[in-house]
Amino acid sequence: MFKEIKKFLLNQPDEGVDKVPEETRREFLKIGLIITGVFAGGSIFSVVSKVAEGLATPEELHKSYPYKPHYSMVFKMDKCIDCERCVEACRATNNVPEYGWRTKILEIYDEKALDQKRIFMPILCNHCNNPPCVRACPTRATIKDPQTGIVKMVSYKCIGCKTCMVACPYNARYFNEEKRAIDKCDFCWETRLSKGEKLTACAAACPAGVRIFGDLSNPASEVYQIVHQLGKPVWTLKPETGAKPNVFYTMG
């Protein structure tokens, strides 16, 4: 019986897409992007909560970015060679002890992959727009900076209950014994950005151009340009948690 159904389905005539006018195709694509959130369009629209309106022009979009500058990072994943200079630079700049990390490079390995078997995936705090850690902290020892959107620590308020560690979908937090507080990536706010530097230590140290750091609301920044295009897929990690991260991934 099922064979018949299969045959029926396979024998359906191909309607073809070559006769659809260009404009309709583009419209359709846009809807798809907005709904699925698979590509940059989807993630970005959801970041600024404009999904329903389906705004597509960047001008309208970036007006509604909640932060200025809206700090963000994009990883060109396939360019990463796991040299770990970013990790070392981060350690040196931010005094990260050997038992902890603020950024890390994960290795993805697939024995059955048809091309390369291995690719590297750098991770750090995603500075989410809807950060589970900030909501969960009982004493507001971790906050979402109202100006830059950076998720920061107010170390002296930290009671060390570790709820934020459990809450974080990205494993971005650890307890720092020396500080007696949870420690995490702050996009080098304390050590570099607040002192006038334009890049985080990891982005500055990367020799392969993997880590692109900048202002997601500024059309002149590379981050903006990578994220606001449809040609190449851009994605975030674990979008299903609804945390709305500001760290994006793409291929070089």
Next chain:
Amino acid sequence: MKKKNPEATTEMIFSQTWMNALLEFLSGTKAFYLIIVLGILIILFGAFFGVNAIYKGYRHVYGVYREIPWGILISGYVFFVVTSTGLCIVSSIGHVFGVKSFIPIAKRSVYLSVVTILAGFMIIFFDVENPFRMAIWNALSPNPTSNIWWMGTLYGAYLVFMTLEFILLLLEKHRYAMLAGLLGLISGVAAHSNLGAVFGMLHGREFWYGPYMPIYFIASAAASGCTAIIFFTYLGYKITNEKMDKAMELSLQAVGKIWALCLAILMFFTAWKFITGFAGGEGKVLAQMELIKGKYVVNFWFFEIFLGLLAPFFLLLISGFRNLNQMFVASLLAFIGIFFMRVDLVVLGQVVSHFFEYKVTDYPVILSYSPTIYEIMPVMAAISFAFVAFLIGEKVFKGHKTEIH
């Protein structure tokens, strides 16, 4: 205290009560003191491990780590505060809502709910890294969106209300006691559902996320409360070798019936949690598979399901809610089962690795956790504390007798 002196002032009754309590304590048998000393030694021994851990740094001696930051200490805390809230809920049926048959168990339950919440706080003291900062910043920098904040604050209020209620019950100020009991019940239920929400509102953790946790915690508390009442009341009468009067017997039967109902509700909850979980995201399925046929298979099937739910339920049915010996055995088994239930609840929410869906080689799909002696000992200390406090309570308050007016 049996005869009320109309001219006695509250202060007089108060000082008399404590005097009597002290005299009672001094009149114990050798065995009593031996057990108390033994219990205190265990408490000191556990505290020694805990203080040692503070000195060395938790990272060096505890089994928890970055990926699984909550372990057996949080489970122990949950175990005790669930029991405390449960004692408050079940005993409130009598002394707050006025159901006569539940009145005889009231005093002991209120006393034990104070004891168990203190035991819970004792454990959490050794889990939180900066417990002294907690008191300061909880008040000065509150975060109203945080369930932990609500839980801590409401449990603080709960402790005050329940202590007040117990004192008022001793002073026979029943109207005020009832009011304190009602406030205790409200803050306790609110605090406890917030504890459920601490887990249930973590949207990065599939195993916990959803409205199930706060609801389950309240149902589970009621079951734990019944367990504790039957366990401790039976023991209280066994150690003094006293015969239970009819009213107390009827009261325990009523508690037994409520307990059976709670167990049935929990079985229903658990079944549906698993069935819906298997239709859900992969993270949840992985965690559930760990319980059903992974590393936690014994914890789940033997301790959680058999000892925690099925065995007590059927023992209760066999006892016909009349055979107290059988009901006591049921409560003993349930207590052991419930402890494992809490461990599984806390640990399983964290075992699925953060990036499992990306096939990363840096972490296994399922992470593992095993507690160290430094984590186990503070829990043992808290258990010992609860037991010692129970014994002293039986002694100084003479079996928590209540007259029915």
